[in-house]
Amino acid sequence: MSQKLKILERDPQIRKNDFEQVSAGYTNCEMLAESKRCLQCKKPTCISGCPVEVNIPGFIKHLCENNPKKAIEILNQKNNLPAVCGRVCPQENQCEKMCVLAKKGESISIGNLERYAADIIVKNDIDDDDDEVIEKNNIKVAVIGSGPAGLTCGGDLLKMGYDVTIYESLHDTGGVLRYGIPEFRLPKKILNKEIDKLKKMGMKIILNTLVGRTKTVQELIDNGYKAIFVAVGAGLPVFLGIPGENLNHIYCSNEFLVRVNLMRAFNFPDYDTPVHRGKHVVVVGGGNTGMDSARTAIRLGAETVKLIYRRSESEMPARKEERIHAREEGVEFIPLTNPVRFIGDERKFVRAVECIKMELGEYNNSGRRHPNEIAGSNYIIETDMVILALGLHPNPILPTLTKGLNTDDRGYLLIDDNYMTSIRGVFAGGDIVGGSTVIEAMGMGKRAAKAIIKYLGQE
Ligand code: FAD
Ligand code: SF4
Ligand code: SF4
Secondary structure: OOOOOOOOOOOHHHHOOOOOOOOOOOOHHHHHHHHHOOOOOOOOHHHHHOOOOOOHHHHHHHHHOOOHHHHHHHHHHHOOOHHHHHHHOOHHHOHHHHOHHHHHOOOOOHHHHHHHHHHHHHHOOOOOOOOOOOOOOOOEEEEEOOOHHHHHHHHHHHHOOOEEEEEOOOOOOOOHHHHOOOOOOOOHHHHHHHHHHHHHOOOEEEOOOOEOOOEOHHHHHHOOOOEEEEOOOOOEEOOOOOOOOOOEOEEEHHHHHHHHHHOOHHHOOOOOOOOOOOOEEEEEOOOHHHHHHHHHHHHOOOOEEEEEOOOOHHHOOOOHHHHHHHHHOOEEEEOOEEEEEEEEOOOOEEEEEEEEEEEEEEEOOOOOEEEEEOOOOOEEEEOOEEEEOOOEEOOOHHHHHOOOOOEOOOOOEOOOOOOEOOOOOEEEOHHHHOOOOHHHHHHHHHHHHHHHHHHHHHO
């Protein structure tokens, strides 16, 4: 058995100066070599690792035959966003982890092959439109939020003939895929292409509409929507609650990334929104958001970027690949460290972070060892910009403004086994019910679409 074919990546010293992708993906020869390694298992365990159950050997078989058009047809049966998933799914913990070859460390590079199939269709302008005519049933369904959960649920309902309208509070679609994940990991043109496909199929999208405030759920029901899918994500930043957190040039990662990715602050003043370009940046948090913030700060010209995390590096929630890329680009990891206060100058601009060293104690409910402070180990890191990437809580606007929409004590919407919330006919999925990855959000969107179809059939 030949070895897994590693994807070629751009030199970190060059790529850290721009927002272009880290890798251009497999060449045709590489794709053929990698897809031929797939054993085409009779019982493909890889599928059980994919939340949307992509027919993995099915699409790889067509790639082996150098037929990406057929491969994409198979992918599209289960996945409305293959070019996105090929890039950002944590495959090492999902489909690739379940590949029979994983035990030998040689699992098939399913994500890279999926990306190849989706990209080559765009690159060579191959017509992959589904010619099947969809019979419309004129039943109106509203989707609130245009992130991966909303796009998937809406897309699946559309394919079944429903009249789907997505309401989005921002001026553009995609949720975190657009405003959170940076261009060098997920180019906007790739996302646009996948969303355009849904629009061509008849998806209606109404932007700049904050449901709960601009329009209520009751108004949607009164306007004839027979079911509603809530996919408003987790957009509420978490703070540390320590002294000095309000100093100037301390950003939460969401604001920093939205400014750069959505409002194109890296092109200021050609674009209206500015962003501070720190020279010595401290990022707090070891998740994907922390890595994206650190790598973006490097691309905005930071001379040093230090990433602080209160546990050890092996416990960082970020994907291994992101950690490797961040380090290659110059991000310095400082694990087992926590900030205790921020220190500012007389003009209230941040100038330093006082940190304390941590050690790992007993295992707690999360299955991880609890980080404890080491008394007297405080020290100072000088900085002129801090980015807090401590995770996100569920978006509270819609739940708090919608009477009868119940949440748990952490603010996640409560749903039953059929994805229905406490309001009949109102369903929910994605980060707002506790998901944390793109593909989990998509899986929930898919299952909710099935549940909505069943519900509307009974109604
Ligand atoms: P979202 O993507 O958050 O979309 C929700 C949408 O709803 C948004 O567009 C929002 O504007 C809109 N909205 C909110 N409230 C309203 C309202 N009241 N009315 C109308 N619209 C509303 N996951 C991975 O799998 N791989 C990664 O590499 C990865 N990297 C990440 C990097 C960052 C910086 C972040 C923040 C997250 C990352 N994640 C990653 C997590 C992943 O992006 C989320 O799990 C996923 O986007 C959740 O999808 P969603 O559809 O539930 O919500
Ligand atoms: Fe793997 Fe994600 Fe593709 Fe599923 S959608 S096969 S988890 S890369
Ligand atoms: Fe191919 Fe691995 Fe899936 Fe088998 S388990 S079909 S080798 S990807």
